[in-house]
Amino acid sequence: MYPQDRLTLQRHVDDEHEAHHRGDNGTRIRLSGEFHLLIGALAGRPVLYQFLHEIISRSSLIVALYQRSHSANGRSAGDRACCEHHGLIEAISAREVDRAVQLMEEHLEELESQLDLAPPQEETVDLKQVFA
Template sequence: MATDKTSVNSQLDAAYQRVWGAIVSHRLLPGTRLKEDDLCDTFGISRGNVRKLLQQLAHHHLVTLIPNSGAFVARPGREEAQEVFKTRRMMELEMVRELARKCTARDRQMLEQHLHREHAAHESGDKSLRIRLSGEFHLLIGTLAERPVLYQFLHEIISRASLIVALYQRSHSANGRSAGDRACCEHHDLIEAIAAHRVEQAVELMDAHLQELENQLDLEPPLERHVDLKKVFA
């Protein structure tokens, strides 16, 4: 029984990552309907497990479930995106201030190891992994800051912000640098300031970093189109 449960969880995790990857690569656009029958055929899982998958995606705000209509790729609007980033900024500035005050050598090592993984994902062209790791970098700062209550709220916000970035981030910033290259460089500068206990500099860098992320968003809604899920996940 335990083995069967592990196998199902593994299938659901794999399906989740494939849906996330399709959203990041813009093969699934905001508002795309995810039909249960198509997902059953595509991933080779039961209808019950497809519903579990959709619930998990909805919990992380990747999918919107509408009664009597179905499941659709989430379509956060301009006002929601701005509210998410405003809330994120308030929480993360507090987190980075706390960590910069007490950062240890071990904390720095953990941040640098994570940044190394971000660089590798960027260099390999794996946008899906790069966006996920970028969000997890910010969560790692929250973890190391040891503010558990604030961290719970941050986890929710980062999930929503990562989706917004995946859907709407331009591939290059205003100065022509790729979004991934700029994010890695800014994370490196953040680590240096945090590790040196330069508190106000760390706060300023985080504020500028989050503002740049928001500036990279193109919040004009994409045109809706019919999508063949079997071809998307082929």
């Protein structure tokens, strides 16, 4: 990974972290998805990027509708994602493939533990903001 690519990813995660602390969940969810798209784009793999685009669009919708503010183990959704994204940047930068894969698997498991797939309550979600 080039130093400027690492810096781009770091700044992106910093923006995601700021959105979380402002309580701007729509922006946080969008930025979180874009983080993974950015990795695909920086990898220079158009097929990977297209695959990520398809799955992240769907995943972001599910997260917007069903994510609890904390995971089943009590971790804050936004803070945990930002920390996990920083860890992924470190592993990718160090070219530690096995570690990056392990971190990504843990990241997905954590995200899954934050979902409450019961029908959402009366809270409205601004889908325009999530997919802007």
